[in-house]
Amino acid sequence: MFSRLWACIKRHRRKLFVFGTFIGGSWILYRLIWRKIRQIREEEDRQYLNFVKRQHHFESNQRTCNMTVLAMIPNLRETLVKTLDTESIKELLKTNPPNKLDLWEELKIMSVTRSLAAVYGTCMLSVMLRVQLNIVGGYFYLDSIHPANGLNVEGSYKSTIPQKVQERYLSLVKQFIDQGLVDFIHFLRLAVTKEIGCLSLKELISLDNLTSILDHIRERVECGVDKPTQSLYPYLLTSEQVPDISSVPSPEDALLERLVGETRDILESADFHTVLKESVDRGYHCVLDTVAEHYKEQLSPEDSNSRIHDVSIAVAKLIPVINSIMLKICADAPNQFVQELLLMEELKQLAANVYEAFSQEQYNKPRV
Numbered sequence: 001m002f003s004r005l006w007a008c009i010k011r012h013r014r015k016l017f018v019f020g021t022f023i024g025g026s027w028i029l030y031r032l033i034w035r036k037i038r039q040i041r042e043e044e045d046r047q048y049l050n051f052v053k054r055q056h057h058f059e060s061n062q063r064t065c066n067m068t069v070l071a072m073i074p075n076l077r078e079t080l081v082k083t084l085d086t087e088s089i090k091e092l093l094k095t096n097p098p099n100k101l102d103l104w105e106e107l108k109i110m111s112v113t114r115s116l117a118a119v120y121g122t123c124m125l126s127v128m129l130r131v132q133l134n135i136v137g138g139y140f141y142l143d144s145i146h147p148a149n150g151l152n153v154e155g156s157y158k159s160t161i162p163q164k165v166q167e168r169y170l171s172l173v174k175q176f177i178d179q180g181l182v183d184f185i186h187f188l189r190l191a192v193t194k195e196i197g198c199l200s201l202k203e204l205i206s207l208d209n210l211t212s213i214l215d216h217i218r219e220r221v222e223c224g225v226d227k228p229t230q231s232l233y234p235y236l237l238t239s240e241q242v243p244d245i246s247s248v249p250s251p252e253d254a255l256l257e258r259l260v261g262e263t264r265d266i267l268e269s270a271d272f273h274t275v276l277k278e279s280v281d282r283g284y285h286c287v288l289d290t291v292a293e294h295y296k297e298q299l300s301p302e303d304s305n306s307r308i309h310d311v312s313i314a315v316a317k318l319i320p321v322i323n324s325i326m327l328k329i330c331a332d333a334p335n336q337f338v339q340e341l342l343l344m345e346e347l348k349q350l351a352a353n354v355y356e357a358f359s360q361e362q363y364n365k366p367r368v
């Protein structure tokens, strides 16, 4: 019986051999495929986790941006109040001085300049901060997934961007508020003076008149060659903020210079100007809406046919209304205008793009 089986095996040796190889080969192949699947799954899980982590980082970064913008508004307001001090002119006017008319003229220019400077300042601040914090946020995310990659400063603090550099980089926003904005106000004031310098205080103007005056001022301010808000960019990032490179730069200076360069690239991009322009549009709307409220109050309630566009108001009467707009635009939280800026879809998109670019692993990290 046993010998018969043996004879059978001998007879079908070849077939069995092929069959066995087939089974074994399949088994190895099966193992290979299974291993591959597991690798793919693990990789997917890892990518998914990184995606969730990155998303989480991004969201919390946007909250930080929101809070930072709101926290900087009082500083902005302070610069505006100091640089365009309409209060002391109003005080002077109360004493009925001989140069009353000159003071009124000065008040006219200052009030318009101040409310528009509030618009530009708030918009520039909110977009600039969004860019800066998302660049830094991108680097932080990379640090969080590769903790050992960073620059080792003083043997303890490990981060791609050491704290000192972060502080210097973010202080650019403070420099904008303290210096860039002041320079911008002088520039804006010239444009305002050219448009309304000759406008008599007694002149009666309609809401449409005011709209076209503001349009003209805006044209003068934003007479950029290709991008409309291009003229604002030099005030956001002045060149002297780049560290002196004539001496041997320290690694920190080099890193800061690199960050500033990266920021500059974004500030020069068309996307940045699209968002800034959209913000400024909303700012001008806010100014006009506020003045329109005042025009509406002048409508006589008896006459149902009276239309807001038929109302005309003397320039002198509009000055206090325009002057107070700055306090609305630069109000502390809850600030409706800033809220509107922070909610802008275009701003969110810009933030997401910047963050995306700077949190990519293949992104060229600073070498110091």
Ligand SMILES: *[C@@H]1O[C@H](CO)[C@@H](O)[C@H](O)[C@H]1NC(C)=O
Residues within 6 Å of the ligand: 059, 060, 061, 062, 063, 066, 339, 342, 343
């Ligand atoms: C930022 O503020 C806006 C307006 O308040 C809000 O809609 C948005 O959700 C905030 N973003 C985050 C991430 O908190």
Ligand SMILES: *[C@@H]1O[C@H](CO)[C@@H](O)[C@H](O)[C@H]1NC(C)=O
Residues within 6 Å of the ligand: 203, 204, 205, 206, 208, 209
């Ligand atoms: C106001 O608008 C009217 C009608 O367009 C125009 O005739 C008038 O000159 C404008 N006034 C000022 C001060 O611009």
